[in-house]
Each structure stands twice: as structure tokens, then as C-alpha cells.
Amino acid sequence: MGNSRRVKVGIIGASGYGGVQLVRLLMDHPEVELVYLGGESSAGKSFADLYPHLAHIVNQPIEAIDPQTIATRCEVVFLSLPNGLAYKIAPQLLDKGLTVLDLSADYRFRNLTTYTNWYGAQRTDLATAATAVYGLPELYRDRIAEAQLIGCPGCYPTASLLALSPLLKQGLIVPETAIVDAKSGTSGGGRQAKVNMLLAEADNSLAPYNVVRHRHTPEIEQICSDLAGHEVTIQFTPHLVPMVRGMLATVYATLRDPGLVRDDLITIYKAFYRNSLWVKVCEPGVYPQTKWACGTNLCYIGIEVDPRTGRVIVMSAIDNLIKGQAGQAIQCLNIIMGWDETLGLPKLGFYP
Numbered sequence: 001m002g003n004s005r006r007v008k009v010g011i012i013g014a015s016g017y018g019g020v021q022l023v024r025l026l027m028d029h030p031e032v033e034l035v036y037l038g039g040e041s042s043a044g045k046s047f048a049d050l051y052p053h054l055a056h057i058v059n060q061p062i063e064a065i066d067p068q069t070i071a072t073r074c075e076v077v078f079l080s081l082p083n084g085l086a087y088k089i090a091p092q093l094l095d096k097g098l099t100v101l102d103l104s105a106d107y108r109f110r111n112l113t114t115y116t117n118w119y120g121a122q123r124t125d126l127a128t129a130a131t132a133v134y135g136l137p138e139l140y141r142d143r144i145a146e147a148q149l150i151g152c153p154g155c156y157p158t159a160s161l162l163a164l165s166p167l168l169k170q171g172l173i174v175p176e177t178a179i180v181d182a183k184s185g186t187s188g189g190g191r192q193a194k195v196n197m198l199l200a201e202a203d204n205s206l207a208p209y210n211v212v213r214h215r216h217t218p219e220i221e222q223i224c225s226d227l228a229g230h231e232v233t234i235q236f237t238p239h240l241v242p243m244v245r246g247m248l249a250t251v252y253a254t255l256r257d258p259g260l261v262r263d264d265l266i267t268i269y270k271a272f273y274r275n276s277l278w279v280k281v282c283e284p285g286v287y288p289q290t291k292w293a294c295g296t297n298l299c300y301i302g303i304e305v306d307p308r309t310g311r312v313i314v315m316s317a318i319d320n321l322i323k324g325q326a327g328q329a330i331q332c333l334n335i336i337m338g339w340d341e342t343l344g345l346p347k348l349g350f351y352p
């Protein structure tokens with residue numbers, strides 16, 4: 001704190017899981033100064049009241065959300081709020097020259113009719129939404145560098161798209177055969193109380209949910225369509241796993257060329273991600289586990305081909321709260337600011 005050369009950053013929604021991850025990571029970021037924490041029901045409390053174990057790191061008050069105050073203090077703002085709130089706040093912050101990184105779904109859709117169909121809210125902010133860049137650095141690094149407004153993808157789209165992108169971009173699969181089978185830890189549901197997240201409900205169980213109607217389906221399809229060069233439909237099924245953190249997406253698709261073997265694909269993936277320090281493509285026969293990524297901004301990708309069925313199987317593991325959320329947003333900030341893309345982001349996890 002107190003270094004005037006650092007970029008002044010605020011977090012709105014600091015009390016939530018995304019917010020606390022941002023606080024933890026940004027307090028260790030060498031180029032930023034955390035000057036504002038905002039919230040709704042937590043406003044008036046101190047951050048340390050909510051997270052006493054972090055009192056030695058940050059003990060700022062959480063303030064009521066007031067765009068005027070935010071604009072006078074901050075140069076950059078992270079919005080870590082439930083869907084449907086960012087688009088009501090962001091335009092005022094953008095008008096005042098701030099850079100906005102939104103962790104919700106509000107600015108991820110090019111077509112706002114799609115947003116309305118899946119999220120309910122009617123949107124009139126077409127001009128603002130049109131300026132947003134989809135914050136997946138491994139695909140859109142150059143556009144992110146020029147952006148003032150980023151719609152950061154969440155955990156399911158991140159894990160799914162990092163697994164699918166090389167296949168689609170290089171026309172290696174029949175896109176419509178792609179199936180994404182994804183599993184999330186319970187922190188993916190946020191900090192608010194929900195019955196299906198109770199230990200007594202979620203423990204000892206692996207539960208599919210929102211089958212054929214999960215709101216991440218159109219988001220994944222939007223980017224897959226971009227990559228394929230035509231409209232693509234994807235089968236996406238999410239599951240809740242009795243663990244707190246982590247996500248594994250297993251993707252299946254039919255190869256166009258049945259002669260392609262696993263090692264060819266591993267070579268292709270390594271080339272595709274050669275400039276992406278946060279993606280680690282596993283060696284032949286090595287399959288990623290969620291605990292490898294836990295606590296890091298890394299995405300581990302494993303690849304296999306089944307010569308019997310002609311399908312490729314790609315497995316992608318991330319920490320839903322870091323590469324799937326807060327870490328990704330900070331990676332985008334690093335790119336916007338022209339900083340090293342790894343600044344402030346953890347590459348070593350919790351597990352041996």
C-alpha cells in the first residue's frame with residue numbers, strides 16, 4: 001500500500017469467493033495497489049470481519065457500491081457480482097475512463113438476445129456490450145491488450161474451450177460430435193447458501209445438473225462457432241463433485257482423419273499453446289487431475305485417441321476459482337497493462 005506508482009485497483013463483490021481470491025492474489029501483485037473493496041450486504045464490515053485468517057494481509061473496510069467514489073479512487077475495477085449486475089454499473093465506470101474486468105456472464109455474449117434467452121434480463125446497453133472482449137487470453141490475447149472492458153469467461157467455459165480450441169481451430173474434428181462432460185467443486189456455486197451445496201446434500205454424491213439447459217452451453221458454442229467458422233452446437237453436461245475446489249472437463253469428439261494418433265495431437269496442442277505459459281500439455285499417457293491445478297492459474301491438458309471409435313478424448317483440469325475466475329481476470333489485466341502475463345499469479349499448487 002502507499003506506492004503511488006502502482007495502479008489503483010478496486011474489487012466490487014469483495015466478500016464472495018471470486019472477491020476473496022482477487023484480494024489474496026492482488027495483495028501480492030507487484031504492480032497494483034488495492035484501494036477499494038465494495039459489497040452489498042457486507043458493506044460497513046471490515047474484510048477481516050469476514051475472513052479473520054486474512055487480517056494480516058488486508059483489513060480494509062467493505063464499502064457501499066458508489067460508482068462516483070470508485071471512479072475517483074480507482075483506475076481499474078474487478079466486478080465479481082452475480083449475473084445481471086455488472087451491466088448496470090460498468091457503463092458509468094467506463095465513461096469515467098476506468099478499465100473494467102467483469103467476472104460474471106454479462107459481457108461474454110456478442111449477441112445480447114442470446115444473453116436474454118438464457119439469463120432473463122432485457123439489455124439495452126448494446127453499444128457498451130459491443131466493446132467487450134472475451135477474456136480468454138489463450139485465444140484473444142491481442143484483442144484483450146487493446147480493451148477497456150473484459151467479459152471474463154467462467155470456469156466451465158474456460159476448461160471446455162481450452163480443451164476444444166486446437167481441434168476446432170485446425171478443423172481436426174467434426175464439431176457437432178463434440179461432447180463436454182464437466183465436473184465442478186462446490187465453490188463453483190459461490191458463497192451464498194444453497195440447499196444443493198449443503199454438506200449433507202453434496203457429500204458422498206456425484207450429481208449431474210441442468211442437463212441440456214445449462215447457461216454455459218451458448219457461451220461455449222459462441223466461441224466454438226468462432227473457431228470453427230460456422231455455427232456449432234455442443235453437448236455440455238455439468239456435474240457437482242463433493243470437493244470444494246477444482247474442475248475437470250472431459251471432451252469427446254470424432255476425428256475427421258482417423259489416421260491421427262495421440263502423439264500427433266500432443267504435438268499440435270503443444271504448438272497451439274507454445275506462447276501460453278498457463279497451459280501445460282501433458283506427455284503421452286499422462287492424464288490431468290484437479291489437484292494438480294488447485295491453487296494455481298494453470299490449466300493441465302491431457303490427450304488420448306481411441307483407434308476403435310475414432311474419437312479424441314481431451315481432459316482439462318483447472319482451479320475453478322483461479323484460472324476459472326479470479327486468476328484469469330488478473331491475467332487479462334496483466335495483458336492490458338503490458339505487464340508480464342504471469343505477474344501476481346500462482347504456478348505452484350497446494351498438493352505434493
Ligand SMILES: NC(=O)C1=CN([C@@H]2O[C@H](COP(=O)(O)OP(=O)(O)OC[C@H]3O[C@@H](n4cnc5c(N)ncnc54)[C@H](OP(=O)(O)O)[C@@H]3O)[C@@H](O)[C@H]2O)C=CC1
Pocket residue numbers: 012013014015016017018019038039040041042043065080081082083085103104105153154155187188189190191192320321324325
Ligand atoms: N465461483 C466460481 O467458481 C465462479 C464464479 N464466476 C462468476 O463470478 C461472479 C462472482 O461469483 P462468486 O464470487 O462465486 O459469487 P459469491 O456469491 O461468492 O459472491 C457474490 C458477491 O456479489 C455481491 N453481491 C451479491 N448481491 C449483490 C447485489 N445485489 N449488489 C451488489 N453486490 C452484490 C456479494 O456481496 P455481499 O456479500 O456484500 O452481499 C458478494 O461479494 C458470478 O457472476 C459468478 O457466476 C465465474 C467463474 C467461476
Ligand SMILES: CC(=O)N[C@@H](CCC(=O)OP(=O)(O)O)C(=O)O
Pocket residue numbers: 103104105153154155156157184185186187188189190238240
Ligand atoms: C457448481 C456450480 O454451481 N457452478 C456454477 C458455475 C459457476 C460459474 O463459472 O459461473 P459463470 O461462468 O457463469 O460465471 C453453475 O453451474 O452455475
